[in-house]
Amino acid sequence: LYTQYEKEGRFVKQVTARSLWFAILDCQVETGVPYMLYKDACNRKSNQQNLGTIKCSNLCTEIVEYSSPDEVAVCNLASIAVNMFVKADKTYNFAHLKEVTKIVTKNLNKVIDVNYYPVPEAKNSNMRHRPVGIGIQGLAD
Known part of the structure; x- marks a missing residue:
């Protein structure tokens, strides 16, 4: 479903996997979550x-x-x-x-x-x- 939704443009904002990953890591380092x-x-x-x-x-x-x-x-x-x-x-x-x-x-x-x-x-x-x-x-x- 992920690739289908991407092709159909069913998203609000598109970000690279790398930038999402680094945002998650920054949050984990600072708070322990998610x-x-x-x-x-x-x-x-x-x-x-x-x-x-x-x-x-x-x-x-x-x-x-x-x-x-x-x-x-x-x-x-x-x-x-x-x-x-x-x-x-x-x-x-x-x-x-x-x-x-x-x-x-x-x-x-x-x-x-x-x-x-x-x-x-x-x-x-x-x-x-x-x-x-x-x-x-x-x-x-």
Whole structure:
């Protein structure tokens, strides 16, 4: 569609890709935003392809989920401090990390059931897909 719209003159202002790219980079250096996300790449890799086209992500772009008129995608996120599993002898307690990860996963799943949903479309999506995301922090410690 991009090239078709360009040929048809369906734009308000035309700028070079290079000048647009440098404007985005300047903004990122100064403010940290905008977050860049490539819709085509997300849709090619999505495990929700059967539902339809993903049109956007959450603000920080770590979650990419399908939304529709009857579904508003919801993030159920947690983070595990991986530095907390380093033992006194400087070895890593992978068994304890596994236990904690299981607990976090189960608790996030429970959050979906007891959460407050400001709009019914958010509840519809969360109950239907039960999306959870578990990140890590503390790698540099």
